[in-house]
Amino acid sequence: MTTTATDRRDPAxxxxxALGPMLEPHEVEQTVGDFMRATPVSRRWDVESIDWSRxxxxxxxxxxxxxxxxxxxxxxxxxxxxxLYHRLFPVNGDVDRETYLHNRELYHFTVRWAAEEDTHARxxxxxxxxxxxxxxxxxxxxxxxxxxxxxxxxYEHAVQYFAYTLVQxxxxxxxxxxxxxxxxxxxxxxxxxxxxRDEARHFSFMADTVERYLRRHxxxxxxxxxxxxxxxxxxxxxxxxxxxxxxxxxxxxxSYDHTDAYEHLVRVVNRAVDTKTDRMDELVRFIxxxxxxxxx
Amino acid sequence: xxxxxxxxxxxxxxxxxxxxxxxxxxxxxxxDLRGLEGADSVKVLRMVARIEQRYDIELEDEDVFxxxxxxxxxxxxxxxxxxxxxx
Numbered sequence: 201m202t203t204t205a206t207d208r209r210d211p212a213x214x215x216x217x218a219l220g221p222m223l224e225p226h227e228v229e230q231t232v233g234d235f236m237r238a239t240p241v242s243r244r245w246d247v248e249s250i251d252w253s254r255x256x257x258x259x260x261x262x263x264x265x266x267x268x269x270x271x272x273x274x275x276x277x278x279x280x281x282x283x284l285y286h287r288l289f290p291v292n293g294d295v296d297r298e299t300y301l302h303n304r305e306l307y308h309f310t311v312r313w314a315a316e317e318d319t320h321a322r323x324x325x326x327x328x329x330x331x332x333x334x335x336x337x338x339x340x341x342x343x344x345x346x347x348x349x350x351x352x353x354x355y356e357h358a359v360q361y362f363a364y365t366l367v368q369x370x371x372x373x374x375x376x377x378x379x380x381x382x383x384x385x386x387x388x389x390x391x392x393x394x395x396x397r398d399e400a401r402h403f404s405f406m407a408d409t410v411e412r413y414l415r416r417h418x419x420x421x422x423x424x425x426x427x428x429x430x431x432x433x434x435x436x437x438x439x440x441x442x443x444x445x446x447x448x449x450x451x452x453x454x455s456y457d458h459t460d461a462y463e464h465l466v467r468v469v470n471r472a473v474d475t476k477t478d479r480m481d482e483l484v485r486f487i488x489x490x491x492x493x494x495x496x
Numbered sequence: 497x498x499x500x501x502x503x504x505x506x507x508x509x510x511x512x513x514x515x516x517x518x519x520x521x522x523x524x525x526x527x528d529l530r531g532l533e534g535a536d537s538v539k540v541l542r543m544v545a546r547i548e549q550r551y552d553i554e555l556e557d558e559d560v561f562x563x564x565x566x567x568x569x570x571x572x573x574x575x576x577x578x579x580x581x582x583x
Binding site (some may be wrong): 429430431432433434445446447448458459477486489490491 | 533534535537539541542545
């Protein structure tokens with residue numbers, strides 16, 4: 201059997217870094233290139249692109265105000281998410297050359313993604329202060345209290361981080377769309393539109409990546425992906441006290457269910473393989489079973 | 497009159513079955529909730545929220561994230577009910 205570069209990395213990766221199998225550097229480069237082409241300069245935006253003068257939290261229901269506060273904390277935790285990716289995929293001398301090349305390509309995505317997510321955090325904070333939803337000092341204290349908590353995910357394999365983020369990005373996109381459909385403040389409406397479009401592009405990157413993993417590694421990555429769905433937790437579920445109750449309440453505010461994102465993972469699996477193996481079939485059946493029945 | 501352990505078990509089993517979409521008669525006190533097909537942790541949290549609502553109690557986060565079986569849920573519900581009664 202021929203040993204590939206991706207296999208050679210498997211036995212002894214440095215502690216704390218993602219385990220293989222991984223994609224080849226040129227595959228990551230292609231996926232990152234596709235992502236970059238989907239975000240030309242003309243379509244990017246910044247906090248300063250928005251006219252905040254009409255922002256009015258008085259037009260929101262209590263549940264919607266709570267939802268904005270909640271998603272601000274989630275988006276504002278970006279330094280934690282970024283630090284995790286940096287630890288998992290180091291771009292330094294701790295890893296072998298092949299892994300470095302993989303990680304270096306991925307880093308191009310990670311920094312762009314982080315810049316966009318940081319814009320989301322800034323924009324939501326700005327909305328809260330401009331609309332009268334929060335006092336700037338109180339908001340700074342609130343975001344700092346949560347931001348200083350460490351963010352972790354209970355996975356080992358690289359593909360699991362991409363699969364988790366795939367679900368999370370799609371779920372967030374759906375949430376912003378659902379919330380946008382019910383809010384009455386035009387500024388928040390515009391902001392949520394921008395946020396959901398960004399999350400859709402982030403989802404596309406993750407979907408392309410997971411698809412490549414399934415094509416290249418097949419059954420080897422089925423169990424790790426299955427594990428992500430079986431143990432799925434909302435981000436920060438372990439770090440914010442009482443978070444989960446708040447999360448469920450704001451989900452109800454926008455008629456949102458995170459399992460709506462699962463069908464998009466199923467589509468990725470279906471796209472990746474022409475003829476499914478038994479393990480792939482079982483994965484699709486499992487993910488489908490995890491979707492919430494509408495009446496439940 | 498407060499429910500006894502058996503009644504709480506019946507109530508919890510019914511809520512688990514409804515929230516996780518499985519027949520109530522397929523559940524036993526030892527059933528591992530997260531081992532049920534389709535039962536991810538978010539659904540388990542929805543189930544806990546429904547139980548809290550039913551009994552008008554608030555479980556400790558530590559309990560919420562560590563309960564594994566139906567009988568363990570019953571135990572933490574009893575603990576919360578006892579704490580409520582003691583107030």
